[in-house]
Amino acid sequence: MRRITYRQALREALQEEMERDARVFLMGEDVGIFGGNFKVSQGLIDKFGEERVRDTTLAETVIIGAGVGAAITGMRPVCEIMLADFVGVCFDEIYNKAGKWRYMHGCEVAVPMVIRTPMGCRGGGGAEHSQCPEALFLHGPGLKIALPSTPYDAKGLLKAAIRDDDPVVFFEHKLLYDLEGEVPEEEYIVPLGKAAIRREGQDVTILAYSFMVHKALAAAEALAANGIEAEVVDLRTLVPLDVETVLASARKTRRVVIIHEANKRGGAGAELAAIIQEKLFGVLAAPVIRVCAPDVPIPFSPALEKVYLPDEEKLQQAVRELLAK
Amino acid sequence: MRRITYRQALREALQEEMERDARVFLMGEDVGIFGGNFKVSQGLIDKFGEERVRDTTLAETVIIGAGVGAAITGMRPVCEIMLADFVGVCFDEIYNKAGKWRYMHGCEVAVPMVIRTPMGCRGGGGAEHSQCPEALFLHGPGLKIALPSTPYDAKGLLKAAIRDDDPVVFFEHKLLYDLEGEVPEEEYIVPLGKAAIRREGQDVTILAYSFMVHKALAAAEALAANGIEAEVVDLRTLVPLDVETVLASARKTRRVVIIHEANKRGGAGAELAAIIQEKLFGVLAAPVIRVCAPDVPIPFSPALEKVYLPDEEKLQQAVRELLAK
């Protein structure tokens, strides 16, 4: 099968959906001629023109607020927030407007919009340019959350998100844009709410999403060399959450380790651990463990960022300790 | 001992700290002559003047942003956000500025500010005027979170928060303002990070904070009538979290139920459950259970709000089911 990058896969998803549905359009800072900060929308303005690939002002409140306004009046906006850290400046618009407008207003109108935003550390971004804020939206009723880890999923999930009638916060990871992977020429969709088992194993389940899926796979390989077979589940979306797949894997291995790049306290791992311990009490052979960043702002210096980030070594270590229990 | 309301207790805390320290001042919408939406600061402008009790513009970004600016230059602002729902419009200022400014800028400057805000349902507030958003800040490094449940704590925690050199998000519950309770005349402080055991029991631990402490106590009384002795732990602050007290109680009862008014998914209960199951694996006799609101926007109609809210019946029910396991 042909191989393309995560970035190209995203671009194809945008292009195909824009071709398919005239209501789909892009807006955000520098998404036009410039093609977006990470060049995902590069070239689309040539195909679709300035009307459908819109450079906005530097004003995230209006990027998202106008997205909601357009979505409830018949369009299907795909809004780009240049970095996921900036969700804070349009938080009310995402959390309270996009997420709740439908319910508050008679459950009649749909809010079909996608908020694309790149997250994560990539060396020297510091506390306000490296965050993974997905957990904040987990708490928000009405929102869906997608976090693709491969080019295949990037395309399939983005297409599903654009076609979905609900607001989807779509997190892309900066370190994945250049990742190559198999992506078929034919049209396909990856449905929201279906996890993928990236590697089978019976000794321990590792739950991951986005970039950390790759750390999990690396750790699993290394563990396998020591005879430990880890099952790696890529959640793909946090809302809807594929509880069934998660529990099935956990039931099989009886040991679960969650890895995410975001800091631990109040992170998505907390919700996952809370669900699993509740549903599988008495089944698990060990507590559910979280391997995450510590609860500190992300340091700028790469010397500290390395210490900060969860990675395959920390994950392996945690798995080993868990199995030793 | 004399009895005063939660509101009066808060007001006394403000007044005493303003008398004690000229750097302490209030700002927010209508906090001056009007005394604040819930009348907490009523009368303080007469004592301290317009300079120290400042009516701001209707602009939460500047209320918090200016709070940070004042805090890092020698003042100790107490900022009021009229309703906790509006933290969304100044989220970046709280989460990224107040919480991280110190760390990002050389760990030298302190950010001694308090963000007071009323939360919770009180009948007909609807999706954007009733929320309990504490979990969002749990994920934020650098922030502290206080949620007093009694007049005594309201005063003692607010004084501690004002004296603390870190930013504290201070959640008051709307339904508690009129609650009366014992508050000594003498000066005291309730330190941040010390939970209170409100009722002792050996059959089950109920973790609660803010208004839900009272629901927990009511449920505990009703359960006691059926021979079930619940221990009710009032967390008082979520950051710092008194893990020691929580674990000690859980170790004793071996069963834990968490109650909070906020919706379940990604709520503070998830973090609590995740910690407890990890630390007490093999000790617990049952999974940690959460009794929370469902993951839906808060409905306006009181007929639905009642169904929405966790309460003593739902809590009792959950405890009974847990003990039956």
Add this chain to the structure above:
Amino acid sequence: MLPEKNVLVELYRKMLLDRYLEEAMVELYRQGYIPGSLHLGIGHEALSIGTTVPLRRDDYLVFSHRGVGHSLGKGVPARTILAEFMGRATGCSLGKGGVHLSDFSVGCLGISGSQGGNIVIATGAGLSAKMRGTDQVTAVYFGEGTANRGCFHEGINQAAVWRLPVIFICENDLYSYSTHQSKIMLRENVADHAYGYGIPGVVVDGNDVLAVYEAMQEAIARARAGEGPTLIEGKTYRWRGHHEKDPALYRDPAEVEAWKQKCPIKRFELFLQAERIISPEEQASIQDEVRQEVQEAIDFALNSPFPQPEELYRGVYANPAGILDLI
């Protein structure tokens, strides 16, 4: 130019309807039928009606917390408005919204609980109309207090740059909650900000429904012609407290009285009489009709059921596939 008689009558009728309905709500609130906080627009009628009557049914409206008049002006039935405020299943937002009135069949898109959130949403509705190639106009409302929020700046500027068919309407009633305008801005007019955005800024007497109507018509014409947004500021006053539990002691009773003397409805009545546009009999029969409409709305709302418990869980997502397991 004076509008046609039927328009004048409609303006009058709707102002009355707004006033009577809101007066009835004062009572219903006192009696406990309306939960939560109730923010009334009594005194604002010339603005809420004068700006909505000239709109088409397919135009969009994004009003704010005093939205009874705007809803009526745009054609939402009094009874579904009232039922909504009373938390009934028959409410225009199914009782789930309360102050979040909506009626998509007449372009009422809803309200933002955080003041000013509606401004950027309106920019999006305007963008949508423009992109779909319709000539629909969007009108959005906010107080002079709310004009201090950042979304005012972001929403208007983006609409200006994209020349969107959005009309930004500031209902300046001198107070935001307890706070007098003099404490929140140095200039006299919110409309003075239009200068910085390079769009027209218009100040009108917000108690003169004809002046309001005219300013709105001009703004609509500009918007439909693709000439972009207008910022209209109407100077008015709210008669009641910020909400129905606020005795508004921060205002001088003389100030309130003086503004009541400038009642927009009384003023319009005098005009209609002086110009002999409607006869005393016509006026009386309009009043009767409107009173009856309000009474019917009250009966309807009082007799409406509350939502069923299951309604709580319904409608969070348009596509709930895979979601329910988490509730």
Add this chain to the structure above:
Amino acid sequence: MLPEKNVLVELYRKMLLDRYLEEAMVELYRQGYIPGSLHLGIGHEALSIGTTVPLRRDDYLVFSHRGVGHSLGKGVPARTILAEFMGRATGCSLGKGGVHLSDFSVGCLGISGSQGGNIVIATGAGLSAKMRGTDQVTAVYFGEGTANRGCFHEGINQAAVWRLPVIFICENDLYSYSTHQSKIMLRENVADHAYGYGIPGVVVDGNDVLAVYEAMQEAIARARAGEGPTLIEGKTYRWRGHHEKDPALYRDPAEVEAWKQKCPIKRFELFLQAERIISPEEQASIQDEVRQEVQEAIDFALNSPFPQPEELYRGVYANPAGILDLI
């Protein structure tokens, strides 16, 4: 009125220092010594230096992502700036901030990662100075792109109403990232917004350090006298890409070239020579000194250690009591 010679020399010296240091950073970035994205202010020197030199040591500065010049102008040593950008423990923010330069000993309060977040913080610093009864002034910087954000509106309006000693400085370099000013505003000047706030708005040639200096002095005088804020807009241009990985293909090379011809440093040099304020020898020796200072900064930074791993956990809270168990 022409400033004293020592001031002129300081302006010149610091503009040069800024330029040389940033030029050195181009190289260091290319060599991989500076991680992350690097946003340089080459071309902006007249603004960054012309507005900071007239400030007192105890005045506050809240600059933005192109803050090298501002830091130098306010007195942060070149070496701690460079060490910070290189993530070293000796950096002015201990290597934890990177672009978040700070030096509280000279009033540099830090930067906001979300553009414009600094504007409301500056309002607070101004409030603090006023409440403490000092006559400290706060200067805050943002680009014309950032002026589109809501905090611009909220911060300036509140400062205006409270008459705070804050100077809002827009460094208009025509582009926000790839986006030309014509796509984000209808008017020619960001300073035109001052009208709506009822404060002075001043447009200066941002490549003329003396004009900048003079405008700043007036604004400082107003601020210290308790007359409130000023909005200053300097028109300038950045020579390099938005950051060092941006080839800035969205700009016409002729446009870039034309602006390079207007180099603020060259222009000031010509002035100083024409007016015989400094001799060619003085100039050469200043250049040498500055070059040496930059070289020393480079040596210092390159020889500085990276932070120890434990530093990661240190300093999140000023009062960490009870916290550590969660890390």
